[in-house]
Structures are given as C-alpha cells and as structure tokens.
Amino acid sequence: MAYSEKVIDHYENPRNVGSFDKSDEAIGTGMVGAPACGDVMKLQIRVNQQGIIEDARFKTYGCGSAIASSSLVTEWVKGKSLDQAMTIRNTQIAEELALPPVKIHCSILAEDAIKAAITDYKQKHGLEANADAAADQKVAA
Amino acid sequence: MQLPIYLDYSATTPVDPRVVDKMVPYLRNHFGNPASRSHAFGWEAEKAVEDARAQVAALVNADPREIIWTSGATEAINLALKGAAHFYKDKGKHLVTVKTEHKATLDSTRELEREGFEVTYLDVLPNGLLDLDAFKAALRPDTTVVSVMFVNNEIGVIQDIPTLGDICRQRGIVFHVDAAQATGKVVIDLQTLKVDLMSFSAHKTYGPKGVGALYVRRKPRVRLEAQMHGGGHERGLRSGTLPTHQIVGMGEAFRLARLEMATENERIRMLRDRLNKGLSEIEEVYVNGDMDHRVPHNLNMSFNFVEGESLIMAIKDIAVSSGSACTSASLEPSYVLRALGRSDELAHSSIRFTVGRFTTEDEIDYAVDLIKRKVAKLRDLSPLWEMHKEGIDLNSVQWAAH
Numbered sequence: 001m002a003y004s005e006k007v008i009d010h011y012e013n014p015r016n017v018g019s020f021d022k023s024d025e026a027i028g029t030g031m032v033g034a035p036a037c038g039d040v041m042k043l044q045i046r047v048n049q050q051g052i053i054e055d056a057r058f059k060t061y062g063c064g065s066a067i068a069s070s071s072l073v074t075e076w077v078k079g080k081s082l083d084q085a086m087t088i089r090n091t092q093i094a095e096e097l098a099l100p101p102v103k104i105h106c107s108i109l110a111e112d113a114i115k116a117a118i119t120d121y122k123q124k125h126g127l128e129a130n131a132d133a134a135a136d137q138k139v140a141a
Numbered sequence: 142m143q144l145p146i147y148l149d150y151s152a153t154t155p156v157d158p159r160v161v162d163k164m165v166p167y168l169r170n171h172f173g174n175p176a177s178r179s180h181a182f183g184w185e186a187e188k189a190v191e192d193a194r195a196q197v198a199a200l201v202n203a204d205p206r207e208i209i210w211t212s213g214a215t216e217a218i219n220l221a222l223k224g225a226a227h228f229y230k231d232k233g234k235h236l237v238t239v240k241t242e243h244k245a246t247l248d249s250t251r252e253l254e255r256e257g258f259e260v261t262y263l264d265v266l267p268n269g270l271l272d273l274d275a276f277k278a279a280l281r282p283d284t285t286v287v288s289v290m291f292v293n294n295e296i297g298v299i300q301d302i303p304t305l306g307d308i309c310r311q312r313g314i315v316f317h318v319d320a321a322q323a324t325g326k327v328v329i330d331l332q333t334l335k336v337d338l339m340s341f342s343a344h345k346t347y348g349p350k351g352v353g354a355l356y357v358r359r360k361p362r363v364r365l366e367a368q369m370h371g372g373g374h375e376r377g378l379r380s381g382t383l384p385t386h387q388i389v390g391m392g393e394a395f396r397l398a399r400l401e402m403a404t405e406n407e408r409i410r411m412l413r414d415r416l417n418k419g420l421s422e423i424e425e426v427y428v429n430g431d432m433d434h435r436v437p438h439n440l441n442m443s444f445n446f447v448e449g450e451s452l453i454m455a456i457k458d459i460a461v462s463s464g465s466a467c468t469s470a471s472l473e474p475s476y477v478l479r480a481l482g483r484s485d486e487l488a489h490s491s492i493r494f495t496v497g498r499f500t501t502e503d504e505i506d507y508a509v510d511l512i513k514r515k516v517a518k519l520r521d522l523s524p525l526w527e528m529h530k531e532g533i534d535l536n537s538v539q540w541a542a543h
Contacts, residue, residue: 003454011454017522034540035525036485038448038474042524059524063450067522 003064004098010068015075018057020044028121032112039066039106043113045077045085047121053077053085058113065103069093069110082118146459146504150345150438150497151294151322156390157347157498163393164349167386175383176374186385193392197341197354200395201320201329209355209375210383214321215245217340217355218288220379221317222249224365225286225338226258229315233283237261239271239290239300240480246288246319267482268431269298277308286315291323291339295462295477295493296430297439299327306335315363321345321353325398326406326436331356337363343387347498348394352387355379405498410437412496412505417442419509423516425529429478429491440494443478443487444512446526447519452492455515459508462493486525486535 003011019042020027026046033040039062046055056074060067072093077085093099093107121127147155156164167189175190177183191205198205211217226236238250240262250260261279266272271289280287287309289300302318309316317338323329325346331339339356343349357363357378371380417440420426425445444452449463474488483491496505520526525535 011451014522019527031524032541035489035535036540038450038485038489040524040540042527059522059527061446061523061525062448064454066448067451 006072006097007065007068007099010071010097011064014058014067014071016055016057016071017059019059020046020055020057025124028117028119028124030113030116030118030120032116033062033066033109035061038062039109041066041070041109041113043070043073043110043117045117045121047082051081053080053082062106062109063103065097065099065106066109068097069099069106070113072096073110073114077114082121085114086118088114142501142503142507144458146500146508148494148496148500148504148508149460149462150500151297151493151495152462153344153350154347154497155499156344156349157394157397159397160348160390160393164386164390167389171385173385175385176372186383189385189389190383193388196392196396196399200324200399201331201339201341201356203331203356204359207331207356207359209357209378210388211353211355211379212351213344213353214243214319214340214342215353216379217342217353218243218245218317218319219249220355220365220368221338221340222246222286222288223253223368224378225315225317225363226253227366228364229285230258233281233285234258235261235281235284236286236288237263237276237279237284238288239263239265241265241269241293241295241477242288242290243294243319243321246290250288265480268434269293269296269429269477269481270431270434271300271305273301273304273308276305280308280312280314284312284314286317288317288319290319290321291329292320292326292436293430293477294322295475296441296481297322297436297495298430299323299434299436301434302334302336309337310335322436324395325402326438328402331358337361338365343391343394346394346398349387349390352384352391354391406437409496409498409500412500412502413438413440413494415502416440416494416496416505416509419505420512423513427487429481429483429487438496440496441478441491442494443483443491444516445487445490446523446529447490447516449490449492451519452490452512452515455519456508456511458511462495463491 022029028045031042042059044057045053048054056077058070058074060070090107090111093110171185173182173186175186194205194208198208315337318336319340321342337358342353367378369380374380427443429441453463478488
C-alpha cells in the first residue's frame with residue numbers, strides 16, 4: 001500500500017504524542033476504536049478558562065493512516081474553541097492526508113476522538129454535550 | 142549490507158543464479174516446442190522437459206511419469222481438487238479440508254460447494270496442527286477427497302502427513318497434499334507416504350514463477366477430470382504448450398534443493414533461531430504456531446499492543462508479511478491466526494519472518510535491532526501499551542467495535 005507523503009511525515013514525526021493527567025479538570029479525554037478492529041485512538045485536549053483548546057496529546061494503536069489522522073487532528077484542534085473543534089469533519093482529514101478509500105475509517109475514528117474528548121470535557125464541567133443545550137451552560141458554570 | 146533486507150522467502154524466493162543460467166539457453170537457442178515431434182528443435186526441448194520432470198520426481202521420490210506440469214501450485218491444487226471431486230462424484234460428494242489451508246484450496250472447495258459438493262472445514266489445535274481424532278471423525282462413507290497442506294504458509298507448521306495418509310488410504314479416500322511450502326524444507330518420500338496427489342510450486346524453492354507441478358499417483362491409480370482442454374498435453378490432464386525454460390528452471394531448482402537441503406536447512410535454522418532469540422528479548426511477544434513441528438525458516442510472532450501494518454511501515458528496511466489486513470474494509474486479521482484461537486489483537490499484531498538461502502547473520506542482527514527500536518517507539522505511541530503498563534486488563538474494557 002502506497003502512503004501519501006503527508007501520512008508518512010505524520011507517521012514518522014508524529015506531533016503531540018503523549019498523555020495528560022486524565023483527572024485534571026482542564027483535560028478532556030476521548031478514547032475510541034477497539035483493539036479487535038485494529039485501531040484505538042486516545043485524544044486529549046487541554047482547555048483554558050476562555051474555552052479555547054490550548055494543547056492536545058494523542059496515542060494511537062493502529063495503522064500508519066490511523067496514527068497520521070490522530071497526529072493531524074492534535075494540530076488542528078489547537079487554538080480552536082470547543083464549538084469550532086466540533087466542526088472538524090472526517091472528510092477534511094481524509095482530504096488533507098489523501099487517504100485512499102480503504103483508510104477512510106481512520107479519519108472517521110479521528111473525528112470521533114475529537115468529539116469524545118470534547119464530550120468528556122463538557123461532562124466534567126457539567127455542560128451538556130450537545131450544542132442545543134448551550135443555554136444551560138451559564139447555570140452549570 | 143544491501144537494504145531493504147528480504148525476509149519474506151515464503152512469499153517468493155529469488156531465482157537461484159544457477160537456475161537462471163540453466164534457463165536462459167532455452168529462451169535464446171533451444172526455443173523449440175517440446176510437442177514438435179518432427180525435428181531436432183522439438184526433440185531437444187522435449188528432452189529438457191523430461192530431464193526436469195525426472196529432477197522434480199527425484200526430490201519427492203516419485204516416478205517421473207507421475208509428474209504433471211502446471212502453471213503453479215494454484216493450478217495444481219485446482220486440478221487436484223476439482224479434477225478428483227468431479228471424477229469420483231458418483232462415489233460421493235463430500236470433501237474434507239482445514240480452515241488454515243491456502244486460499245487456492247479454500248477457494249477451490251468453495252467453488253465445488255457452489256456446484257453442489259459438501260465440504261467440511263476442520264479446526265486446528267492452538268499450535269496449528271490437526272487433531273487426528275477430529276480428522277477421523279469428519280470422514281464419512283461419501284467422502285471422496287481430503288486436502289491438507291504439508292507446511293502452512295503463514296506459521297510454517299508441518300502437519301502429520303504420514304498418519305493422515307494412512308487414515309485416508311484405509312478408507313479409500315483420495316488424499317491431496319499442498320506441498321508448495323514444503324519442497325526443500327522437509328523430506329518428502331512418496332514411496333512411503335500414502336499421498337495420492339501433491340501440488341508443487343517452483344518459485345517457493347528458488348525456481349521461476351509461473352510453473353508448478355501436480356503429482357498424480359499411478360499405483361494405486363488416481364483418476365482426474367481435466368480442467369484445461371486443448372491438445373491433450375500431459376497425458377490429457379493439462380493441455381497447453383509447455384513453457385520449456387520455466388520447466389528447466391523448476392527442474393534445476395528442485396535438483397539443487399535435493400542436493401543442498403540438508404546442510405542449507407541447518408544454516409537457515411540457526412539464523413531463524415538467532416532471530417527468535419533476539420526478538421524474544423522484547424516484552425509481550427508471542428510465537429504463533431508449534432515450534433517443534435515447524436519448517437526451519439519460518440518465524441511468526443505477535444508483538445502485543447503494536448498494530449502489524451504500522452510495524453511493517455516502521456521496519457520498511459526489512460521485507461516481511463503481516464497477519465493484519467487493515468487494507469480491507471472489514472479490517473480482518475489473518476484467518477490462519479484466528480483459527481489458532483489467537484485474539485484479534487494478537488492476530489493484528491503479527492509479523493511473518495521467513496529466512497532463506499541468501500540471508501546472512503548480519504541481516505538477522507540488523508533486523509533484530511531495528512525491530513526492537515521500532516516496537517519500543519510504537520508502544521510509546523500505543524494507548525493499549527500505556528493501559529497495560531497501568532495494569533489495566535484490556536479484556537475488561539468495554540470497547541466500541543466499529
């Protein structure tokens with residue numbers, strides 16, 4: 001299987017590898033996938049007081065495309081608000097990395113990982129995970 | 142040292158230079174059609190084909206008249222299974238084979254199922270070997286053909302062909318053995334083995350691709366229905382002009398195998414054991430398949446918490462095969478490793494190393510060092526490794542299968 005240059009770059013020089021302390025209030029953790037399926041992604045975000053994602057870390061068990069997809073999204077989410085990060089779509093990831101059709105599931109998993117991390121952060125802070133509950137946010141905060 | 146290092150000899154072998162030298166004159170000068178009976182060009186080609194037939198027969202202690210040329214082991218297996226099943230269909234329409242067989246066998250039996258035959262696919266033990274009692278129990282009065290591979294292509298385990306042959310012969314069942322991975326690796330004596338049909342490939346034993354052979358026993362005689370028609374070559378069993386240069390190559394490759402296999406296999410075993418010893422120093426690695434009943438050149442190992450395809454990408458300086466097929470939409474790991482009862486995780490994490498005639502000790506040492514470093518790097522990237530180190534039992538986690 002031939003990989004695109006971008007996949008190889010992210011695979012060989014993965015960005016933001018590592019872990020944050022899961023129990024830290026500022027951290028949201030998303031873990032998606034299953035070992036039996038051949039890929040598991042753990043994505044963590046650090047969110048500041050203003051609700052902006054300051055930093056991100058990932059660890060991924062999976063093929064080169066899965067590692068590259070998760071590495072890429074750690075770069076993309078940084079500096080974004082939670083709502084902005086929620087708009088990242090797997091098609092953008094697949095396009096950026098020129099993933100072949102058989103590897104599209106890797107980009108879907110990366111999108112799921114972002115959403116899971118944001119959901120985890122919101123739950124920690126008593127925020128509703130879905131956007132239409134935004135009105136409740138002030139009360140909860 | 143030349144990179145990348147080839148450690149995939151079970152996929153194919155380079156053609157031995159001595160084999161190439163024998164083949165070339167049959168492309169340049171002796172181009173005759175072996176079926177041309179009316180001139181010297183044909184006679185010369187025919188002699189070369191018959192000499193090669195004798196060399197192939199000699200490696201497996203058979204009569205040259207029992208060797209039928211084919212385009213490779215896949216065609217030989219198709220001819221054996223479909224040919225015998227069709228010929229004996231009035232006797233019965235049941236076949237028995239094994240879940241860990243090569244796709245050439247499994248796809249042929251699937252085709253026979255579509256034609257109305259019934260096929261039993263036997264499980265294997267966790268070490269990859271057949272359970273002889275389960276084997277006996279699967280045989281029925283209407284079983285006409287049994288097919289078992291001599292050496293498994295993924296895990297290299299050697300099935301008990303002598304015993305299986307005895308069981309089949311007692312019951313009058315045609316016994317086919319896929320020996321594509323066995324020639325030059327294990328001693329094959331068809332005078333003692335009760336095997337009726339045996340498939341061979343040239344390119345797994347330092348011969349060229351595109352040629353193979355089927356052994357068809359004469360005493361007791363086994364009958365086949367031809368699958369390829371036109372011209373009546375190979376005693377009507379396989380029509381088509383014989384590729385003289387390919388056949389000459391297979392003959393020379395098998396002649397060399399017979400002369401050199403005893404010493405060669407000792408050297409290769411030493412290299413494989415060196416590889417195994419080096420890689421076994423890594424934590425959480427598992428050898429797949431029985432280590433005692435195994436060809437000397439195969440090592441199949443799972444590197445827990447590392448996904449096979451990413452490992453192959455990381456070690457691109459060595460050419461190996463993975464048991465993970467992450468390229469398919471279903472993400473199915475190796476069906477052979479699944480049949481051993483390996484978890485999907487370990488099946489996804491497996492690598493097949495096969496060493497061969499041109500592998501050196503330096504190459505093995507380079508491979509061990511590279512793999513150690515890359516496994517460590519990928520484990521640093523692996524959330525599963527992190528959880529394992531935190532003492533979390535991964536089986537206790539509720540994963541969302543996707």
